[in-house]
Amino acid sequence: MRRINKKIKSLWGISEVGFSVMSTMETTFLVFFLTDVAQLPLGISGVITGFSALADAISAVVAGIVIDKVSFKVGKYRQWLLYCPPVVTVFFIFCFTKIGGDVMAGVIIGVGYVLSHFIWNIAWTANRNLIPVLTDDPGERAFLSGRIAVGSSLGKIIASYLVPFLGTAFLAVFSGVTAYTVIAVIACVLYMICYFIHYGITAGYDTEVYAGKKAVTFKDMAKGIASNPHLIAILLHDAIRLVAYYGIAAATSYYAKVVLEDSAVASWLLIMFYAGNVVGSNFSTTFSKRIGARKTSAFGCIGCAVFMALCYILPAQTAVIAVCMFLAQLIFGVAYATSTPCAAPTASGRPARTPGAWSWSSAPWPSSWAWPSAAC
Amino acid sequence: MVMVFCSLAIKLGVAIRGVLITALLTWIAYDPNAAVITPEAQGSIKFMFAIVFSIIMLVSLIPLLGFRLDEQRVAEMEQEIAKRAQN
CATH class of the missing domain: 1.20.1250.20 (MFS general substrate transporter like domains)
Structure with a gap:
């Protein structure tokens, strides 16, 4: 133990x-x-x-x-x-x-x-x-x-x-x-x-010598993906929405400099952006359980798009944009953590509506392929 | 299997984001050293920040239409896997 x-x-x-x-x-x-x-x-x-x-x-x-x-x-x-x-x-x-x-x-x-x-x-x-x-x-x-x-x-x-x-x-x-x-x-x-x-x-832990463990090859992985249209769909969805997510974050500096004419406010806008995401992520499991991971993800993306579009219509004032970015990310945050629950059943046969039952430590692939959402 | 490819999706997202932003900046003839910020430059950056990425966010929903697993289908898959394991 x-x-x-x-x-x-x-x-x-x-x-x-x-x-x-x-x-x-x-x-x-x-x-x-x-x-x-x-x-x-x-x-x-x-x-x-x-x-x-x-x-x-x-x-x-x-x-x-x-x-x-x-x-x-x-x-x-x-x-x-x-x-x-x-x-x-x-x-x-x-x-x-x-x-x-x-x-x-x-x-x-x-x-x-x-x-x-x-x-x-x-x-x-x-x-x-x-x-x-x-x-x-x-x-x-x-x-x-x-x-x-x-x-x-x-x-x-x-x-x-x-x-x-x-x-x-x-x-x-x-x-x-x-x-x-x-x-x-x-x-x-x-x-x-x-x-x-x-x-x-962590001194005193991880002292076991691992030898002769059979690892799944890249070829096996590629084969598995190619034969799994649901997984391809989820991964494409994830990649495209992350283009937008990281794009908004990166474009904030330009927006602050050119539109708000104050580069320093980028920090406040980004704090609101990431804070909204953190708060929204806390509701991810609840939403996924109630309406399913797929609908949760769609809800998050649409909500984020709506509030970001409001940044174009509403007056370009720091407080207004900060609130819009917070709300956009609050809703996107709900969807942010849904890739794993969506993808898990495509690989393991577990239902997408019960993300709480899934954990990567018990997943049927090598533990070294841990959920990499932060490793960008 | 899922995790490595999820990682690839994230990194692909970061890569496309980088190319896209610089392409958009080129398209709007962005000048980081402009002495005067013109309303046109402001409008273009505003469009990129608010509209372009909103559209991309909505485009991401298209592949999601291909994800049609429900609990019944998952149960069928589990049975198939269990049968395969027995054989």
């Missing part, structure tokens, strides 16, 4: 705060950094964000394979929390630099993006996989998963405030690019500290 100790009860989930601050800095502010701070040509900015993210998608699969295949003498997952963050730090900082001419700077940023993501995918997956290793108790596992979700939300909100605020404050001391580089350093240090804390509090 494995049970979590007091340190884990107190501090588990803090890793996600650090990770989320760093990843939100990238998902929300990288495009703005490229076009307005580093002032790279729009074509190069598009290539960096497009190709690097696609390479990242491939690297996520490779990271899953690495986690499945590699074991250390002292355990399987914990060591990644120690080894990966310093490497991530080095490469992530390159994402917020401008070294050399436009093309050279673009290449350095792209390489930094791909490598930092590849390594953080490994650390993130290892961190999630620790949950079933730390405890056998379903209640404790749910508690740990919940803490991860809370940490992730907290990190997004912190980054939403911190990045524009520090960006403006540092401009008094540094150039625009250097200001963002310094913020990236701060985000990375926070990420490292948070991951090291997770490493420390």
Whole structure:
């Protein structure tokens, strides 16, 4: 019988705060950094964000394979929390630099993006996989998963405030690019500290040596997907709505700068945006149980579209836009967590109307393929 | 299986988002160094922020029409899987 100790009860989930601050800095502010701070040509900015993210998608699969295949003498997952963050730090900082001419700077940023993501995918997956290793108790596992979700939300909100605020404050001391580089350093240090804390509090766990475990191959996965139209439908739906979700977040900086003519208000708009999502997510299970995950997802997307469209019609005032963004994300948040309940029955035969009965720790696929909604 | 491909969907979303925003900025001839912010520039950014992504959000509902699993079908699938496991 494995049970979590007091340190884990107190501090588990803090890793996600650090990770989320760093990843939100990238998902929300990288495009703005490229076009307005580093002032790279729009074509190069598009290539960096497009190709690097696609390479990242491939690297996520490779990271899953690495986690499945590699074991250390002292355990399987914990060591990644120690080894990966310093490497991530080095490469992530390159994402917020401008070294050399436009093309050279673009290449350095792209390489930094791909490598930092590849390594953080490994650390993130290892961190999630620790949950079933730390405890056998379903209640404790749910508690740990919940803490991860809370940490992730907290990190997004912190980054939403911190990045524009520090960006403006540092401009008094540094150039625009250097200001963002310094913020990236701060985000990375926070990420490292948070991951090291997770490493420390889990000492004495994950000591089993794993050998000879049969892993499902990528080919098996691809075959399974290709023969499952329901799963393809859900994944397409998820990908497209996330284009909008991340698009709104990234476009907020442009809206604040050009329409509201005050870049600093981006932080408040984004805090409302992510706060709405957090509040809405709490109602996801209730809605899914009552009307089904599919209808919940449709409701969330339509509601979000309506309130965002109101931003076009209503006066462009910070308070009005902040309220619209909050409400849009409040409703979208209800749908945000529905992919797993929708997708679960397509893979495991469990009904989509009972998401509460499903948990990834008991899913019929390798635990290293944990729900990756925060690992962007 | 689901989780790796869900991750791919997210990363695909981020990739398309990046290309889309820079393409839209190119289309509206966005100039980050413009000395004066014109009403046209404001209107274009407003359109991108509020309308374009709302439309994309609605477009995401189209694939959802292909998701037609109900509890009866799931029960049938479970029986099929159980039979296969026995054989």
